[in-house]
Amino acid sequence: MTIKFKAAVLRQAGLAQPYGQSMPLSVENIEAEGPGANELLVRIEAASLCRSDLSVVNGVRAWPLPIVPGHEAAGVVEEVGAGVTTARVGDHVVLVFQPHCGACPDCLRGDTHLCAPGLAANRAGALLGGGTRLSKDGQAIHHHMGLSAFAEYAVISERSAVVIPKDVPLDVAALFGCAVMCGAGTVLNTGAIRAGDTVAIVGLGGVGSSAILGAALAGAREIIAIDKDPRRLAAAARLGATHALADLDGSGAELIRDLSGGGTDIAFETAGTVGAFATAYNAVRRGGTVVSVGLVDPKTPFPLDVASLVTSAKTVKGSYMGSCNPPLDLPRYAGLFAQGHFPVEKLISHHLPLGDINLALDRMAANEALRQIITPHRA
Ligand SMILES: [Zn+2]
Ligand SMILES: [Zn+2]
Known part of the structure; x- marks a missing residue:
């Protein structure tokens, strides 16, 4: 079946800022085929901007073009393909930016976030089942991370989605797909912090802010948040940081060591810079x-x-997708949210229509937003 809908298409990376003028993402009517076997058609109700979307648009990370970005989203299952076992029409789903095949050595070990076939499909701009389902006027358009959620609809592998309870608002659920897994998930899984630990979080964008929520949830004794931007530091205090420090001249480590009596038990780098x-x-x-x-x-x-x-x-670790196993972890996080222990909604700073997406990129580049939620079906 062919369906037509609006999507934000990137045809050329590296255009100049401000993006409100160069308009790297153009909202166009495109076509999708499917859903094929083991795939879902999802009506996107909320899609959030993540800092790594900037690296797609500015070309720091190269992706096959044209592409529809958007890797942090939630929606409602509209249609299921043949053989789908994990979701039904009407289910609410969180989209997950790395599909897992369930059969490779990494998946069998439980490290679904390291799934090699899932990663290979992502790098090719394809779905786990191979190829793209998106096109315009006969020209193929690639999927971003198996999703392409800056759109009214998405055709995705069922292994790129996790069903969650309907008592979680979909704008909050969208954040579970990247900010929550990469921030709080990293603290809880990769960091495995224990109640009473002292924690430093360096960099307070969406992921760092989510890491504060994770550290608070796990019962950290001290949560020292550090950033250059005073607006982000004010937000950190509201999210549960016990200390919010301005690192204006690179002396942040010294400040943290002084404050914590010789250094914290664990520190998270969430800014994406060597500094x-x-x-x-x-x-x-x-x-x-x-x-x-x-x-x-x-x-x-x-x-x-x-x-x-x-x-x-010392131990140095990298953390991809918060070492999360999404089918296991996302329902856990949804339950903690519903109980009021995990106030993920505090990460949302803006709601906007799909047509304003380039302005949202500018806002993110200027650090004027935490998480911005696009609602493609609302004007
Ligand atoms: Zn992301
Ligand atoms: Zn796998």
């Missing part, structure tokens, strides 16, 4: 753990002093 990683690395106590989540520009190296790594007995 933030250095701050996190130097902020943890001897024997502490550093977890990196932000995506540093791949061309920027970090000179690690291996001798100090040994003598300080």
